[in-house]
Amino acid sequence: MAESNLDLFIRVAEKASASVLQDCDTVFAATYISEHLTGTLLLPHSPSLQRLGIQDTLAQAGVNLVTGDVRQQAAAAGGGLTGANFGIADTGTIVLESTDEATRLASTLPEQHFVLLDPGKILVDGIAAVAPLRALHQRDARNFIAYITGPSRTADIERVLTIGVHGPKQLHILLLPGISDDPLEN
Amino acid sequence: MDKKRNQLYRTQIDQALATPKLQQALHQFGDTYLLARENAFAGLDFEALRTDISDMKDKVRDNLEHYLDEFCRNAEAAGATLYHAASAQQANDYIAQLAVTKGAKLVVKSKSMASEETHLNDALEKAGTRVLETDLGEWIIQLAGQRPSHMVMPAIHMFKEEIAELFGKETGQEEPAEIEHLVEVARQQLRQSYLDADIGITGANIAVAETGGIALVTNEGNARLTSTLPATHVVLVGIEKLVPTLEDAAKIVQVLPKNATGQLLTSYVTWIRGAVPSGDGTKDLHIVLLDNGRRTLAASPNCKAALNCIRCGACANVCPVYQTVGGHVFGHIYIGAIGIILTAFYHGLEHAAELVRACIGCRACVTVCPSKIDLESIILSLREQVGDAEGIGAGKALVFRKVMRNRKLFHSLIRAASLLQKPVTRGERTIRHLPLFFSSLTEWRTLPTVAEKPLRDLFDNLPQQVEQPRYKVALYGGCANDFIYPELGIDLVTVMNRLDIQVSYPKEQNCCGIPALYSGDKETAVEMAKQNIDALLKDDPDFVLTTCPTCTIALQRDFVEHLHDNPAWVDKARRLAAITVDAASFIVNQLQAADRFEGLPGPERVTYHDACHLKRGVGVWQEPRELIRATGAELVEMEHADRCCGFGGSYSFTSHPDISKNILNDKLKDIENSGADCVAMDCPGCLMQIRGGLEKQEKKTRAVHTIELLAERLKTKS
Known part of the structure; x- marks a missing residue:
């Protein structure tokens, strides 16, 4: 039997040095983040995360949240938490529509990036991803859309793969079933 | 020159x-x-993918202005400011002026080959703006005051010790030469600059006409920071990066990282369209569309495909x-x-x-x-163009134009050479040492002598007893087979006769013209093509056999290209192309006679060297291996079997003998490591190079042409 999109996604994302957690719920996700986070957590606006009420759960778990002026506090933050529009199985990629600047800052500046993704929103490959990519371009006049595969990396010194150069050093993908079935939202 | x-x-x-x-x-x-790339493409059809990309890029190139208009319309509608730079100077002036207008003190950059092309950093520094490269490799070479030595890995030529020293100068303390530590130093050193910079400059891997957006394909995350934090974003992009649609862009994204570094996908692919939110307002986005020779390239009939890169x-x-x-x-x-x-x-x-x-x-x-x-x-x-503009050197010009075009003169000079070489050959078939200023040519390989009697003089006396010939076949010897290795031609006749094939040797054949062509003298090459077409088609053979793949390419492809707009010649050139075949393929595919060599004396461990022009020019690599296996020999593959041996014709004699020697040494190591007793190949040029190298290093492994190997086995049997 052919590998499912989900299994393929997990296998390839882990190979790209992402941590992938399956069958999470809100409480588990919040606990996981509080256990792994070093410093404050940037939490930009995200419809799926808002519906989950993750902000309260995180606060209960003792996470120090930054929700207001993300730009001012981004550089000092330890981590960022975002949703994801959808995943791409064959490259282990999460797609994050991040035209909103806070979402961009939360996923580029801190050392840790936590992502909540609905495992039902995983497409097979980059060609299948074109349909939602185009839909996002049709919905919004201006776009900043990120395909993120594993943490930041470089091989610029003696071709040795080294994780975590300018972007996040860790990418944690938490799979939460039932949080969103719409690839146009994150 | x-x-x-x-x-x-x-x-x-x-x-x-x-x-x-x-x-x-x-x-x-x-x-x-190569290994990583193979894994990355596992399960995908690279040929199909690249044909798609090539077709799509052809379409863009041939309708460049159309797609450029579409891109600009869409980008402007999304709030971008566009600038069309005809030259590097114009691009630099525009960006430097922008920096001055904005009073920019610091510019952060992510990696952009287009900015290397225009020397943008110099222009900005002259305008009084400090420029900081943020890609790790680019930062390293910026600190070292160098330029990239690779388009994807700019500092591939540097080692961690040198980098530690450079970084130490920046931090003011000694930095240990450990890669992980050095990467962290870069992170810490550059971090604040993203926040301080007034302008971020990036290139673009793709510009999508459909959306007016760009895509950045990166690993480090610096391009995301560069395009997010500063209030102004400048994109410098060559107009060849255009693609029509998001589907087309997705195809490039699918192939680019796999083919560049063997990664399935880079850490980040970032799609940016228009002036996105930035701080309290929106980003000031400028897209500089660079021509700087690209339209000229698009219009060049022979070179335009390079714009598809x-x-x-x-x-x-x-x-x-x-x-x-x-x-x-x-x-x-x-x-x-x-x-x-x-x-x-x-x-x-x-x-x-x-x-x-x-x-x-x-x-x-x-x-x-x-x-x-x-x-x-x-x-x-x-x-060719350089040859036309600068000349190809007086010596080469004399040889090609005055001598090679005149077959009789050319051949009598080679015959004379066979006499003149006697003082250095000492009666042997190889030259181990050349005197005086030629001596460097035999320092690293022996050279074969010019044969006392060329194949053309020996041929008519060869006994060919074929009662019912299956085909009428003409041998195209080429210079090497005719004058250097006539025994190879004799072996070919032995093998063919055994397979019931009668072979003729048309005497008016001349050099295939490739040496002249490769030296930039096309006119001579065209003249040689005509002489050979007439000579080889004269007796209307069923097939023309070759033992040299470079000649094969000339007969199969180049003659037709040289004469495609010459109505008096083009049909004849096509006819010759259609009946030309290398000897190994002829035996395996046309005669289906590989099994005729079964049960011959063996075993010997044989490794096979793929001649560049046979494998990648003619597309033949399985047939010779099938023949070697058929003889009962044990075929052991060497590493890098299809890597060049460093011969390259005049490359190894006059152009760059030192590079040639180094490439040969790589090949000799691979042959030795294979543990084979014998290395077979289907090219007299490779044979000259590899046999010469093995002899000079006094290795026991022998080098043979596959046809020689077959003839040898046949002779041992009978």
Whole structure:
């Protein structure tokens, strides 16, 4: 039997040095983040995360949240938490529509990036991803859309793969079933 | 030819060859790259993918203004400011002026080859703006005051100790030469700059006409920071990066990282369209569309395919010359095979003149190019242009124009050479030492002598007893088979006769013209094509057999290309192309007679060396192996079996013997490591090179042409 999109996604994302957690719920996700986070957590606006009420759960778990002026506090933050529009199985990629600047800052500046993704929103490959990519371009006049595969990396010194150069050093993908079935939202 | 420039270039080569550590690093990278690339493409059809990309890029190139208009309309509608830069100077002036207007003190940049092409940093610094490269490799070479030696990995030529020293100067303390530590130093040192910078400058891997947006394909995350934090974002992008739709862009994204470094996908692919939110307002987004020779390239009938390049750098990764001398020598700003071509159009033919001659023509780059660019043919056509502009050297010009075109004169001079060489041959078939200023040519390989009697003189006396010939076959010997290795022609007759084939040798055949063509003298090549077509078609043979793959390419492909617009000749050229076949393929495919060699005496451990022009020019590599196995010999594959042996015709004699020697040594090591007693090949040029190298190093392994191996076995049996 052919590998499912989900299994393929997990296998390839882990190979790209992402941590992938399956069958999470809100409480588990919040606990996981509080256990792994070093410093404050940037939490930009995200419809799926808002519906989950993750902000309260995180606060209960003792996470120090930054929700207001993300730009001012981004550089000092330890981590960022975002949703994801959808995943791409064959490259282990999460797609994050991040035209909103806070979402961009939360996923580029801190050392840790936590992502909540609905495992039902995983497409097979980059060609299948074109349909939602185009839909996002049709919905919004201006776009900043990120395909993120594993943490930041470089091989610029003696071709040795080294994780975590300018972007996040860790990418944690938490799979939460039932949080969103719409690839146009994150 | 510019002698001073040529001397300077040779000095650079000598310096590069004196850095074995660099060579070792590039060789290792070449090996790991190929493996990673193969894994990355597992389950995908690379040929189909690259045909798609090539077709799509053809369409864009031929309708460039249409797609450019569409892109600009959409980008402007999304709030971008567009600037069309006809030249590097215009692009630099625009961006420098923007920096001045904004009072910008600091610019952060992510990696952009287009900005290297225009020397943008110099222009900005002159305008009083500090420029900071943030890509790790680019930052390293910025600190070192150098230029990239690879398009994807700019600092591939540097080692961690040198980098630690550079970083130490920045931090003011000693930095340990540990890679992980050095990467962290870069992170910490550059971090604040993203926040402080007034302008972020990026390139673009793709510009999508459908959306008016760009895509950045990156790993480090610096391009995301560069395009997010500063209030102004400048995109400098060559107009060749256009694609029509998001589907087309997705196809490039699918192939680019796999072919560049063997990654399934880079850490980040970022799609940016228009002036996105930034701080309290929106980003000031400027897109500078760079021509700087691109429209000229698009209009060049012989070279335009080079505009399809997606900048993966693979052509350098697999190039034996690049692996031997590195990108600073085998490149100008752009490096490797594509670099030679882009240099000619973006920086001027004079900057490419030495580079076009440094290409050995092995076609390794052509097989991995994701846009299916025939890089070798384009480089060849540039060599022609350099030849026309600068001359090909008085010596070569005399030989090609006055001598080779006159077959009788050419052949009588070779015969004379066979007499003149006697003082150095000592009656042997190989020359081990040449006197005086020729001595360097035999320092690293012996050379075969010119045979006392060429094949053409021996041929009519060969007893050919074939009662019912299956086909009428003419042998095209080429210079090597005729004058250097006549015994190879005799062996071919032995083998063919055993397979009930009668062989003729048309005496008016001449050199195939490739040496003249490769030296930039097309006119002579065309004249030779005509002479050979007449000679070979005269008795209307069923097939023309070849033992040299370079001749095979000439007969199968080049003659037709030379004469395609000459109605008196084109049909004849096509006829000859259709009936020309290399000897091994003829036996295996046409005669289906590989089994006729079964049960011959053996066993011997044989390894096979793929001649560049046979495997990547003619597309033949299985047939000779099938024949070797059929003889009962044990076929053991060497590493890098299809890597060039370094011969390259006049490359190894006059153009770049030192590079040739290094590439040969790589091959000899691979042969030795295979543990074979014998290395077989189907090219007299490779045979000259490899046999010469093995003899000089006094190795026991022998080098043979596959046809010789077959004849040998037949003779032992009977």
